[in-house]
Amino acid sequence: MSAMNGANTQPISQNPDVRLLGKMLGDVIRAYGGEKLYRQTEYIRSTSVDRFRGVEGAGASDRGLGALSLDDTLNFVRGFMLFSLLANLAEDRQGLAQEEGATVAEAFARLQAEGVGVDAIIKMLANSLIVPVLTAHPTEVRRKSIIDHKNRIASLMALRDKGHITTADGDDIESAIYRQIALLWQTRPLRTEKLFVTDEIENARSYMQEVFLTALPKLYMGWEKALGARPPGFVRLGTWIGGDRDGNPFVDAETLQFAITRDGGTAIRHYLDAIHQLGAEISISSGMSDTPEEVMSLAERSGDTAPSRADEPYRRALSGIYARLAATHVALIGDPPPRPSSLRGQPYGGPDELRSDLITVASGLARDGDGALSSGGALGRLIRAVEIFGFHLATLDLRQNSDVHERVVAELFKTAGVTPDYAALDEKARVQLLISELSHNRPLAGEWTACSDETAKELAIVRAAAKAQANFGGQAITTYNISKTESVSDMLEVYVVLKQAGLYRVAEDGTPSASIMSVPLFETIADLQAAPETMRAFFAIPHMSALAKSRGHQEVMIGYSDSNKDGGYLTSTWALYEASSALAQVFDEAGVAMQLFHGRGGAVGRGGGSAFGAILAQPQGTVQGRIRITEQGEVIAAKYGTVDNAVTSLETMASATMLATLSRDQINKADVVRFKAAMAELSANAFTYYRGLVYETKGFRSFFRQMTPIGEIATLKIGSRPSSRTASDRIEDLRAIPWVFSWAQARVMLPGWYGTGRALADFADKGLLRAMAGEWSYFQTILANMEMVLAKSDMAIAAHYAGLVEDAALSDALFGRIKDGWTASRDSLLYATGQNHLLEANPALHNSIRLRLPYIEPLNLLQIELMKRYRAGEKDERIGEGIQLTINAIATALRNSG
Secondary structure, eight states: TGGGSSSTOOOHOHHHHHHHHHHHHHHHHHIIIIIHHHHHEEEEEEEHHHHTTTTTTTTGGGOOOGOOOOHHHHHHHHOOOHHHHHHHHHHHHHHHSOOOTTTTHHHHHHHHHOOOOOHHHHHHHHOOOOEEEEOOOOOOOSSSSHHHHHHHHHHHHHHHHHEEEEEESSHHHEEEEEEHHHHHTTTTSSOOSOOOOOHHHHHHHHIIIIIIIIHHHHHHHHHHHTTTTTOOOBBOOOOOTBOOOOOOOTTTTHHHHHHHHHHHHHHHHHHHHHHHHHHHHHOOOTTTOOOOHHHHHHHHHHTTTOOGGOOOOHHHHHHHHHHHHHHHHHHHHHSSOOOOSSOOOOOSSSHHHHHHHHHHHHHHTTTSTTTTTTTTTHHHHHHHHHHHHHTTEEEOOEEEEEEHHHHHHHHHHHHHHHSGGGGGGGHHHHHHHHHHTSSOOOOOOOTTOOHHHHHHOOOHHHHHHHHHHOOOOOOGEEEEETTTTOOOOHHHHHHHHTTTSSEEOOTTSSSEESSSSSEEEEEEEHHHHHHHHHHHHHHHHHHHHHHHHHHEEEEEEEHHHHHHHHOOOOHHHHHHHHOOOOHHHHHHTTTOEEEEEEESSSSSSTSSSOOOHHTTTSTTSSSSTEEEEEEEEEHHHHHHHHHHHHHHHHHHHHHHHHHHHOOOOSSOHHHHHHHHHHHHHHHHHHHHEEEHHTSSSSSHHHHHHHOOOHHHHTTTTOOOSSBSSSSSGGGGEEEOOHHHHHHTTTTTTTTTTTTHHHHHHHSSHHHHHHHHHHOHHHHHHHHHHHHHHHHHOOHHHHHHHHHHHSSHHHHHHHHHHHHHHHHHHHHHHHHTTSSTTTTTHHHHHHHHHHHHHHHHHHHHHHHHHHHHHHHHOOHHHHHHHHHHHHHHHHHHHSOOOO
């Protein structure tokens, strides 16, 4: 497509990858869709681009949308979706925006310049833990097949960068890229079946296998050079897919076992492949080198008596290691690996035993010559992989709602004759009873105790967790997150449930231990405000204080999504900031290290935005070298879709954590006091505006459900869990993901800004706002994220969605308030930052968004027209498919819409 190659738009022309891929896509549409579709698509594209460029008369021109039949519409939407997909690929190839200072080497240099010594940095890292936690939250609209084709194109483009003309198989590279785009064009973009939990587990596992197993060891090699010392394994991998039951009735003991086994098998097979390759490489003969006794002993124990390897002790040693690991695969996974061993080996008792044998091989190589054969290389990466991935690959979190735990514990107490009605007790009485129950090891229920289905399911989960730890190691499962934590009893109930599987125990001297930690999740504004007192009361219990101190830290999870839906963007961010600061003080008083788990989403309304900026913006003293962050949906593909992107993303998290922990605060205390007082006032006013619109305005619920495609989004087969926690249509019961997703589709992005603009406009001291925007990283991050959202929103398009509301007077009134709030947000932000237009200070992001806008507007207009027909009762299946395609295409173009 001649114009799709970008000749008419400056942002496209600045990226030759977009120009190349866009031209190829145009050629594919012409070849496979026909000349008519090509010309229709090109006309719509060019007129839309002209309008955005301000070409005279373009605003009044025919958009060309009315000429599309239903079949044409489906094909047109696919074309625009694929252009956005390829534009995303081109941007990602330029690297995720590597912010200044966002590498470990740069962070190391900055800390040294501030007087922080190498020993202090290494000591901090020895007690650090940084974990991206992959979740199954349904915000990824693209099928895995689509993402796979995109990644193949990225690999081919990388070869092209290196000057290659052909692939390793002899194929012409540009022809191969064209074929992949042609395959994309002919690949069904929508899932026809709803995802099962096992599908979500497999999707995440593919990223772990194809990306993380390579990216993390590669990163550690670079960090070792930057630090001049071998750092501990402080960056690891987490997931809660298969263990997160909150609102998902399809997760049970079987899915947990499936997740653990599939992930563990992936890790072990990776090690087997690496050992096989090492065996082929390390051909050292005992006649050509002095072999240490330890290596000879390992070789003799291997059982490898092949004459051809009689003088090759390293190969024989590796044969024995391979045989033991293959036997481990059989013992843990239940079947032999793809390449079984011909030797008989005893299964390893754990990953530490495997690591010990590999260290023996490495130490032997180090003693000969200059040690070059042992340093780094494949063996070094393998040893590092075993250290960080173990036999489990990714640590699996458990999660459930506190209401479920309350019912389960109440039933267990009643069945065991402890108390007939636990639910009727007040908090003080509950805590006393729970503490008493946690002072001994007698279980409340045996394996054959008759229980309700719910209680039986929860007990089966913790028993499966105990089995997972026994088989795959203690790191297989370490935390149990409690949604809707409101009190200490919510945390203690989890330990009572864990106790039934032996995961909480008391020693003879009364000292408690638990191999899985009870972790509170504070989500709503009220819960966040109560969090410090909840944790203070928790630490006041001797058994719980002893438990936390023996472990060395206690984790607290803070939720961005529900706090935003509850109180709006500004109040949510401030409540999270204040709760983190207050919690740090409580933990300091208790003498326990704090580990915060940030429940972030991709969209700004759910904590999205720059991870580097977000970590640096955390209150002083709250990071402490330990941080876990959820990664989900489209964010996983964007940040971890390739090894290079994963390296950049993980490097960013590590460097930001180092700086947030050890770097000096650049703001003096007097300014901090002023800034915090201003934020408290801004937050209170923003909360009033937000709650006033969303929860206190009559008719808002109907307005929201009719204006946005919330109902249509629910038909997408993008996740295994329901979109609402209950059958209610109340906003309080709606999950945060569809709440944010639907506002993004309608181009309002309300969760990312509403209430903030009015609060900023009402604030009297505008000079103070400018000072905060210039000096305070926390406030800078707030404004930067809101600015991105405002740039992606469009009130003119949103007005068309408002026209879907049946009550015109209600629509005019409520949309008028929203539009005024948007204007106030934009104007206040520009004043505070001293800019003339949105993203003036971030030209790369400005160009990225401007590139996409002409391709989103036609999709929005088509979506609105299809929604009208669908809601009017038209039965043609292509209408529903068209709506789903537009949702997919708009989300792809916006990138972080969910």
